[in-house]
Amino acid sequence: DAKTTQPPSMDCAEGRAANLPCNHSTISGNEYVYWYRQIHSQGPQYIIHGLKNNETNEMASLIITEDRKSSTLILPHATLRDTAVYYCIVRVAFKIEAAGNKLTFGGGTRVLVKP
């Protein structure tokens, strides 16, 4: 079963920041938080990941709470092309067994960026 909880959908205004929440209250100390997104009719696309520190790249920022039980993905200036389903995933940080390499997707958040 997916180990994360996300709102099923949210709207965002073009040009504004989009803040996507994710709850992962059962996360283990050796698990990363990963974010992927899936634009319609395409395969999922990696966005960002983090362990406990906040992370930023050219696509987004990831804010992880101090207790690591939740996180927020921030798209700083949403564009129409950011309309997609966003998946928050927890994944083991190092190999314990082979099964830890897979990604376990939940339902994601369907984000609609409106003009």
Added chain:
Amino acid sequence: GAGVSQTPSNKVTEKGKYVELRCDPISGHTALYWYRQSLGQGPEFLIYFQGTGAADDSGLPNDRFFAVRPEGSVSTLKIQRTERGDSAVYLCASSFGEMGEQFFGPGTRLTVL
């Protein structure tokens, strides 16, 4: 550079037929994954290869599903005696190393009539 490619992009078959779906990973990527995505749901893991061997096939739903990666590069997902419930988008992903970021292909949409 070239990303992950999958062929065919669409496959329509009849119930009971055999199908093969192909994945060409990014050159140099040692890890390869297959996922299946039903309409309105997130992708579900099927099988993971590290090199030529299947390191984890726990997601294969039954023995009608089989995958190979004979030379550690291209992989083929094989489905025997297809059923209507097999209709889905089959996604392939590859990564450099076991824990690397996974890059996904566009998927193959399989429709079983």
